[in-house]
Amino acid sequence: xxxxxxxxxxxxxxxxxxxxxxxxxxxxxxxxxxxxxxxxxxxxxxxxxxxxxxxxxxxxxxxxxxxxxxxxxxxxxxxxxxxxxxxxxxxxxxxxxxxxxxxxxxxxxxxxxxxxxxxxxxxxxxxxxxxxxxxxxxxxxxxxxxxxxxxxxxxxxxxxxxxxxxxxxxxxxxxxxxxxxxxxxxxxxxxxxxxxxxxxxxxxxxxxxxxxxxxxxxxxxxxxxxxxxxxxxxxxxxxxxxxxxxxxxxxxxxxxxxxx
Amino acid sequence: xxxxxxxxxxxxxxxxxxxxxxxxxxxxxxxxxxxxxxxxxxxxxxxxxxxxxxxxxxxxxxxxxxxxxxxxxxxxxxxxxxxxxxxxxxxxxxxxxxxxxxxxxxxxxxxxxxxxxxxxxxxxxxxxxxxxxxxxxxxxxxxxxxxxxxxxxxxxxxxxxxxxxxxxxxxxxxxxxxxxxxxxxxxxxxxxxxxxxxxxxxxxxxxxxxxxxxxxxxxxxxxxxxxxxxxxxxxxxxxxxxxxxxxxxxxxxxxxxxxxxxxxxxxxxxxx
Amino acid sequence: xxxxxxxxxxxxxxxxxxxxxxxxxxxxxxxxxxxxxxxxxxxxxxxxxxxxxxxxxxxxxxxxxxxxxxxxxxxxxxxxxxxxxxxxxxxxxxxxxxxxxxxxxxxxxxxxxxxxxxxxxxxxxxxxxxxxxxxxxxxxxxxxxxxxxxxxxx
Numbered sequence: 001x002x003x004x005x006x007x008x009x010x011x012x013x014x015x016x017x018x019x020x021x022x023x024x025x026x027x028x029x030x031x032x033x034x035x036x037x038x039x040x041x042x043x044x045x046x047x048x049x050x051x052x053x054x055x056x057x058x059x060x061x062x063x064x065x066x067x068x069x070x071x072x073x074x075x076x077x078x079x080x081x082x083x084x085x086x087x088x089x090x091x092x093x094x095x096x097x098x099x100x101x102x103x104x105x106x107x108x109x110x111x112x113x114x115x116x117x118x119x120x121x122x123x124x125x126x127x128x129x130x131x132x133x134x135x136x137x138x139x140x141x142x143x144x145x146x147x148x149x150x151x152x153x154x155x156x157x158x159x160x161x162x163x164x165x166x167x168x169x170x171x172x173x174x175x176x177x178x179x180x181x182x183x184x185x186x187x188x189x190x191x192x193x194x195x196x197x198x199x200x201x202x203x204x205x206x207x208x209x210x211x212x213x214x215x216x217x218x219x220x221x222x223x224x225x226x227x228x229x230x231x232x233x234x235x236x237x238x239x240x241x242x243x244x245x246x247x248x249x250x251x252x253x254x255x256x257x258x259x260x
Numbered sequence: 261x262x263x264x265x266x267x268x269x270x271x272x273x274x275x276x277x278x279x280x281x282x283x284x285x286x287x288x289x290x291x292x293x294x295x296x297x298x299x300x301x302x303x304x305x306x307x308x309x310x311x312x313x314x315x316x317x318x319x320x321x322x323x324x325x326x327x328x329x330x331x332x333x334x335x336x337x338x339x340x341x342x343x344x345x346x347x348x349x350x351x352x353x354x355x356x357x358x359x360x361x362x363x364x365x366x367x368x369x370x371x372x373x374x375x376x377x378x379x380x381x382x383x384x385x386x387x388x389x390x391x392x393x394x395x396x397x398x399x400x401x402x403x404x405x406x407x408x409x410x411x412x413x414x415x416x417x418x419x420x421x422x423x424x425x426x427x428x429x430x431x432x433x434x435x436x437x438x439x440x441x442x443x444x445x446x447x448x449x450x451x452x453x454x455x456x457x458x459x460x461x462x463x464x465x466x467x468x469x470x471x472x473x474x475x476x477x478x479x480x481x482x483x484x485x486x487x488x489x490x491x492x493x494x495x496x497x498x499x500x501x502x503x504x505x506x507x508x509x510x511x512x513x514x515x516x517x518x519x520x521x522x523x524x525x526x527x528x529x530x531x532x
Numbered sequence: 533x534x535x536x537x538x539x540x541x542x543x544x545x546x547x548x549x550x551x552x553x554x555x556x557x558x559x560x561x562x563x564x565x566x567x568x569x570x571x572x573x574x575x576x577x578x579x580x581x582x583x584x585x586x587x588x589x590x591x592x593x594x595x596x597x598x599x600x601x602x603x604x605x606x607x608x609x610x611x612x613x614x615x616x617x618x619x620x621x622x623x624x625x626x627x628x629x630x631x632x633x634x635x636x637x638x639x640x641x642x643x644x645x646x647x648x649x650x651x652x653x654x655x656x657x658x659x660x661x662x663x664x665x666x667x668x669x670x671x672x673x674x675x676x677x678x679x680x681x682x683x684x685x686x
Contacts, residue, residue: 048539052546091561122361130358133318134372134420135347141375156550163553166561185560186597190590190642194564198557 022218025139029217032137032144042145050111050146051153055160057110058103062094062161065102066168069093073169074177086179087188090169091162095192095201096257099162101249104208107154108241112216115146116237119220120230128221143221147213154209155202162201200256207248212241270329271296271428271460272317277326279309279316286312288484289326294428299454299461301471304481305506310464311355313481314430317462318352319343331427348376351421351429355436357413359405365392365416366401372423391419395449411442418449428460429453435467443467447474468507472496480506563588572599572618573658577632577645582613583668584643585634591617593647598623601645617645619656627652631664643668 036042073089119142122128128138166188173179192198216237223233272294279287286309294300302310315321317328319335328335333346359368369388373379379387392398395415405413414434421429431450435443451474454461465471472478472492480488480495480503488495488503495503505513521527558564582604591599599619607614619626629650636643647662656662 044540044543047543047546051550052542055546055549095557095561125361126354126356126358127360129315129320130352130354130417131360132320133347133350133352133354134375134424135344136372136375137344152547153550156547156553159550159553159557162561163556188561189563192562193588194558194562198562198564201557202554 018222021222022214025218025221026214028139029144029147029214032140033148035137035140036144036148042141043148046145046149047153050115050149051156054107054110054153054157057106058157058161059164061102061106062099062164063168065098065161066090066094066165066170067172069098069165070169070172070177074173074179083173083177083179084183085187085191086169086173087166087184087186088191090173091166091188091192092197094162094165094169095197097249097253099158099165100201100204100208101245103158103161104154104205104212104245105242107150107157107209108212108216108238108245111150111153112212112237112241113234115150115213115216116220116223116234117230119143119146119217120223120225120233123221123223124225124227124230139221143217147217150213150216151206151209154212155205158201158205158208196257200252203256204249204252207252208245211244211248215240215244269296270294271331272462273329274313274317275327275329277316277323277328279312279321279323281312285484287323290481290484290486291326292479292486292489294460294462295477296460297454297458298476299450299463299474301463301465301475301478302481303465303468303471303478303506305466308481308483310466310481311432314352314432314462314464317430318347318350348372348424349427351424351426353414353417353421353429353431353434355433357405357410357417359408359413359417359420361405364402364404365397365408368405368416369401369420369423372420376424387423388419391423392416394422394453395419396445409442411438411445414438414442414446415449418453422453422457422459425457426459428462431461431463431465433465434463435465435470443470450474468509472507482506571621573621573624573656574602574616574618575656575658575660575662576614576616577662577665578607578610578612578614579632579634579665579667580612581667581670582615583634583670584636585613585615585645585668586643589642589644591619591645591647593623593626593649598647615645624655626656628654628656628660629664630656630662631666632662633666634668636669 069090070086073086074083077083077086077089119128122138122142128142131138131141170184174181174184219233219237219240220230223229270293274290274292277287277290278285292302302313304310312321316323317330317335319338322336327337330346330350333342335343335346338346359365360371363371366388369391370384373384373387377384389398389401392401395418397412397415397419400408400412400416405416408416418429434446434450438446447470450461450463453459463471463475472495475492477491478489478495479486482502488498488500488506490498495507498504498507502514504510511517585601585604587601587604589601590597591601599617601615602618603614603616605614605616606612615632626647627650629652631648631650633646633648634643635646650664
């Protein structure tokens with residue numbers, strides 16, 4: 001029993017210490033923004049590897065998720081004779097939840113893990129240390145541009161995911177199952193509110209992008225500089241990102257849409 | 261070369277330095293001086309914290325006690341900006357080279373120039389090619405780091421380290437894992453750069469012969485203390501058994517071949 | 533910094549597509565596209581029961597959407613719901629004796645106001661009032677009445 005408590009205490013202390021390091025890290029990263037903004041080239045390069053390279057997986061996943069929503073939604077709604085609401089159902093699910101959440105999860109898997117591995121390996125090969133000795137702050141030079149790129153990319157990726165998803169739903173619902181085209185769009189436009197749904201969805205994806213980029217970069221920066229350490233850090237990035245995204249999604253949904 | 265009023269002919273002074281990692285004492289009250297314009301070697305077996313010493317000098321680690329003066333400034337009391345300004349005048353050559361793997365050789369050497377100066381690209385090009393010429397790799401400027409051999413990577417890193425014309429360069433194990441030819445090239449380079457550029461060099465190494473060939477003065481570290489110092493000739497004729505064992509590479513001596521253990525026979529005969 | 537032109541182009545395309553997607557969501561998916569920009573007039577109607585009507589519920593005539601509900605308030609003296617709706621100004625020829633009813637789209641759908649045009653020569657203007665209204669049909673009430681009738685009829 002005592003051993004268990006001791007272990008618990010040790011774990012808690014370790015977690016708090018890590019949280020503290022992560023907070024300082026974040027402050028340092030944010031402070032670096034004013035160094036990065038005058039150098040758009042640094043940002044561009046990262047937008048390419050973080051955003052552009054994630055585009056394909058996001059677009060394809062969005063298309064299929066939208067098509068599945070169209071199919072499943074149609075089966076359920078047509079039982080109630082409400083298949084004209086298909087557009088609304090597809091769009092609401094995508095814009096409010098699936099767009100921000102699934103694209104953030106995919107982003108964590110595609111770009112987050114790559115960021116952790118990249119930073120971890122840079123640490124292991126003394127590149128970060130070397131940069132420090134060249135009087136270049138590695139956080140400003142390496143981490144902050146990647147953080148900004150993540151922050152900018154996620155809402156764009158989520159918007160792409162949702163838009164393509166709606167098109168996929170339209171393709172299946174209207175194109176294959178014969179839902180009325182006008183009703184599909186009209187119901188959707190009636191039901192989806194710009195402020196309440198679209199803006200909140202975008203806010204969600206910005207929050208997810210912030211958290212995923214933070215986790216990924218910190219895990220890389222804080223990793224044990226060995227091949228095993230980097231591989232563990234990469235795993236932690238994906239797992240912690242997924243937990244954070246889903247947990248935060250609940251909290252944000254409750255705050256935005258719910259009356260809790 | 262800028263010198264502050266308090267600096268003497270010692271570019272680095274380590275005074276009563278103590279440093280420990282966890283419970284392990286790495287340095288215990290170590291004092292040493294690095295003379296300006298000379299090649300000074302810090303030697304000792306693996307795991308004696310030679311690299312740690314360089315990181316302490318560079319301000320990347322903080323000592324538990326004692327202080328380190330670089331060019332008259334106490335490294336660990338400088339503000340971040342001042343420390344960074346000091347680091348611009350210190351080059352460091354990491355064991356792995358620490359080249360930035362996402363840029364080619366040219367951009368790696370240009371990196372410190374682009375970060376710290378506002379020179380036009382044409383002048384940067386001239387400087388980069390000059391530095392690469394100095395290490396004999398001008399022809400390799402468009403290669404990526406993963407296309408270089410270990411020795412070439414170290415030479416590129418050396419070109420990068422001298423890009424800002426520093427006052428001193430710290431070499432972390434420059435000879436480890438090199439074939440005889442690249443080893444020879446590096447030995448020659450370190451020596452010639454030191455004289456032609458008027459640098460101060462600090463070499464951390466356990467390769468006795470190569471180091472002894474170019475060093476003006478050698479400190480030998482073991483178990484957190486300085487166990488011997490002097491010119492290579494003085495050390496070769498040192499009466500310390502430990503230094504003799506290290507310099508000659510004997511398998512047994514004051515440092516035993518066997519890790520401390522129970523009696524051999526006992527261990528074998530104890531049934532467990 | 534050595535940087536490739538194609539990379540810059542791709543980043544530019546990515547950002548452009550992302551922003552286009554945001555616009556697509558705003559204009560095609562949400563109701564932002566169907567907001568008429570101020571060119572509308574307000575009419576009001578009183579209902580015994582406004583049911584599940586909400587702000588921004590559609591107002592339609594012959595199935596065509598002509599406006600939206602802009603406010604729902606309670607008249608404290610008469611205990612009636614006062615519903616104000618903004619009608620697109622292009623529909624400026626609605627007879628002033630038109631009636632307003634609250635209907636439900638489908639069995640479980642959204643509630644909306646349907647305008648039934650009258651025969652007057654005068655048209656509705658800003659701040660006009662629709663006098664003939666029929667309230668929302670509350671499903672529970674109907675089921676309750678139906679059950680009562682059944683029980684009585686037995």
